[in-house]
Amino acid sequence: MPTRLTDYYELCKPRVVLLIVFTAMVGMFLATPGMVPIDALLFGTLGIGLMAASAAAVNQMLDRKADQRMARTRKRPLVTGHLDMVQSARFAAAIGLIGMAILLWLVNPLTAWLTLVTLVGYAGVYTVYLKRATPQNIVIGGAAGAAPPVLGWVAVTGTVDVHALILFLIIFIWTPPHFWALAIERHREYAEVDIPMLPVTHGLEYTRTQVLLYTVLLFIVSLLPFATGMSGPLYLISAIGLSGWFLIYAIRLKYAPKPGLAMRTFGYSIFYLMALFTALLVDHHLAPLLMREAF
Ligand code: HEM
Numbered sequence: 001m002p003t004r005l006t007d008y009y010e011l012c013k014p015r016v017v018l019l020i021v022f023t024a025m026v027g028m029f030l031a032t033p034g035m036v037p038i039d040a041l042l043f044g045t046l047g048i049g050l051m052a053a054s055a056a057a058v059n060q061m062l063d064r065k066a067d068q069r070m071a072r073t074r075k076r077p078l079v080t081g082h083l084d085m086v087q088s089a090r091f092a093a094a095i096g097l098i099g100m101a102i103l104l105w106l107v108n109p110l111t112a113w114l115t116l117v118t119l120v121g122y123a124g125v126y127t128v129y130l131k132r133a134t135p136q137n138i139v140i141g142g143a144a145g146a147a148p149p150v151l152g153w154v155a156v157t158g159t160v161d162v163h164a165l166i167l168f169l170i171i172f173i174w175t176p177p178h179f180w181a182l183a184i185e186r187h188r189e190y191a192e193v194d195i196p197m198l199p200v201t202h203g204l205e206y207t208r209t210q211v212l213l214y215t216v217l218l219f220i221v222s223l224l225p226f227a228t229g230m231s232g233p234l235y236l237i238s239a240i241g242l243s244g245w246f247l248i249y250a251i252r253l254k255y256a257p258k259p260g261l262a263m264r265t266f267g268y269s270i271f272y273l274m275a276l277f278t279a280l281l282v283d284h285h286l287a288p289l290l291m292r293e294a295f
């Protein structure tokens with residue numbers, strides 16, 4: 001890809017947005033016993049994806065000074081100068097507006113407005129205020145990252161359902177161990193740019209305890225889809241295995257920390273969410289089909 005295109009691509013935090021879009025799609029599939037209406041699937045996914053990418057671009061515009069001073073973020077296009085603020089603002093506005101229009105007119109207004117609230121929650125409230133205000137920044141800001149399955153659900157049904165809120169809760173509780181594992185590894189960088197992430201304000205030991213506590217909570221919350229009858233035994237087995245493995249990581253991180261373990265815990269957190277949502281999808285749609293074939 002020519003440089004300019006790859007720069008716009010990186011401005012969107014594509015790997016994060018991909019997982020966000022996937023969780024939204026799982027929300028869509030779980031909202032209905034049958035096939036998701038093709039227009040909700042297509043336009044819902046596109047609209048939510050474009051608005052998430054727009055939020056990520058605005059986040060990079062607002063954070064460019066801090067990004068410049070951290071090794072992890074130094075290669076971002078607004079830091080390298082490959083893109084300037086005007087280009088980025090035009091791009092973020094264009095994809096955000098297209099996304100909003102798609103959701104408003106081709107999906108439904110509730111999905112559009114809830115997605116807009118999510119965008120403002122992440123790009124505005126989290127990036128501008130929370131991130132620099134409190135070490136609970138990512139706990140509160142996590143609500144934006146947890147919203148996509150609800151948005152997907154609403155795209156199909158037009159209403160918010162309690163089962164959708166369970167999916168929200170899973171991502172909401174997953175966010176602290178996801179992020180704090182990385183923040184443990186990178187605490188010096190955050191301290192240098194005066195961002196009060198938990199390991200900076202409360203130390204590594206306290207953060208490891210919090211990661212462990214949230215992972216215990218995540219184990220319990222990940223059982224809720226089965227406990228409420230939304231998912232079946234296939235999901236239950238997957239959730240126990242995946243959450244159990246996460247718990248082993250968190251216990252080792254707390255009681256037997258060693259170099260590189262925090263980063264592997266962070267890597268596992270991403271695999272975990274992808275696999276857990278895949279399990280929800282397979283359990284809901286493929287397992288009944290396979291059972292029908294078998295008998
Ligand atoms: C407030 C909530 C969240 C915070 C603070 C956060 C923080 C981060 C950070 C700082 C990274 C960068 C790691 C690096 O550059 O090495 C990252 C990576 C990642 N996050 Fe999160 N995250 C949050 C929520 C989410 C959500 C909701 C998802 C998806 C559903 C997600 C998926 C990912 C993925 C896939 C990566 C890997 C990206 C890559 O390889 O470039 N995150 N997260």
Ligand SMILES: CC(C)=CCC/C(C)=C/CC/C(C)=C/COP(=O)(O)OP(=O)(O)O
Nearest residue numbers: 016048051052055056115118119122144145
């Ligand atoms: C549907 C919709 C509008 C969704 C928006 C939600 C969204 C894009 C959440 C992303 C979460 C995330 C990557 C946070 C890290 O930001 P950070 O600034 O702490 O991380 P950084 O240092 O890597 O930039």
